[in-house]
Amino acid sequence: MSLDKVMMPVPDGHPDVFDRQWPLRVADIDRDGRLRLDAAARHIQDIGQDQLREMGFEETHPLWIVRRTMVDVIRPITFSDMLRLRRWCSGTSNRWCEMRVRIDGRKGGLIESEAFWININRETQMPSRISDDFLAGLQRTTSIDRLRWKAYLTAGSRDDALEIHEFPVRVTDIDLFDHMNNAVYWAVVEDYLAAHPALLKAPLRVTIEHEAPVALGDKLEILSHVYAPGTSDRCGPGLADRTVTTLTYAVGDEIKAVAALFAL
Incomplete structure (x- = not known):
């Protein structure tokens, strides 16, 4: 698998596809009424927590860290729409899994996503084995049971960056791990898209891989690179x-995350 992978299609009608609906609200849209990527990332997190609760594992598996999220904006979802979110597992191992979320708008908007989630032990804060009964539930929608981590992205260098700018980390960006929440990384992408709106004219894939956490007080800088075809x-x-455009999230010489954007 690589950055241009084909996501697993939704298994329509499968009883283990978790299905929820809620309205698109004003805090989640940009100036044109489009569902922003950082808001979509929050919805992806929210339905994950809802499914965990529904399956009965919120107490035994409460903490998860996302290592990679891939989002395809096929058709923008716009304000006053109703969102339908469907979530299911597309791959497992004994400590992590890949979870697909499809977001449909009633007006025809569509966002597809897949995220690589790692189960974390509450006491050690380290990757932890998923219980057999939980794993059995996840595996009902996938035949992949030896999922391995493989990085798709390479950080860009300061030396040849087209732009370098600081992204201020606010106290409201920090989650219960004392790290910058996953959704905030997508706000960086929204900043870039605001300055390069042509990227939203066609279906777009954006992928973010996390290398190390960003903490409150870090001087986070974003290094942008654009790689022409060939x-x-x-x-x-x-x-x-x-x-392909890449955004490298750096604190000094330490790479925190890398994002890639390209037209589908």
Whole structure:
């Protein structure tokens, strides 16, 4: 698998696809009424917590860290729409899993996503084995039971960055792990899209991989690079014909995360 992977289609009608609806609210949209990526990331987190509760494992498996999230904006979802979110497992191992979330708007908008989630032990704060009964429930929608981690993205260098700018970390960005919450990383992407709106004119894939946490007080800088078709193989041979933009999240010399954006 690589950055241009094909996501598992929704298994329509499967009893273990978790299905919820709620309205798109004003705090989740941009100036044009589009559901923002950081808001979509929060919805992806929220339905995950709802499914965990529904399955009866919120007490025994309360803490999860996302290592990678891939989001495809196929058609923008716009204000006053009703969101339908469906969530199911697309791959497992004994300590982590990949979870798909499809977000449909009644007006025809569509966002697809897949996230790599790691189960964390409350006491040790380290990856922890998923219980057999929980794992059995996850595996009802997938045949992949030996899921392995493979990084898709490579950090960009300061030396050849097109732009470097600081992203202030606020106290409201910090979660119960004392780290910057996953959804805030997507606000960085929204900042970039605001300055490069042409990227939203066609279906867009955005992927974020997390390397290390960002803490309150960190001087977080965003390094942007744009790779023209045929100029770099860093994103895999399947993307050789496309322009790929990367955003590298750095604190000093330490890489915290990397994002990649390209047209589908």
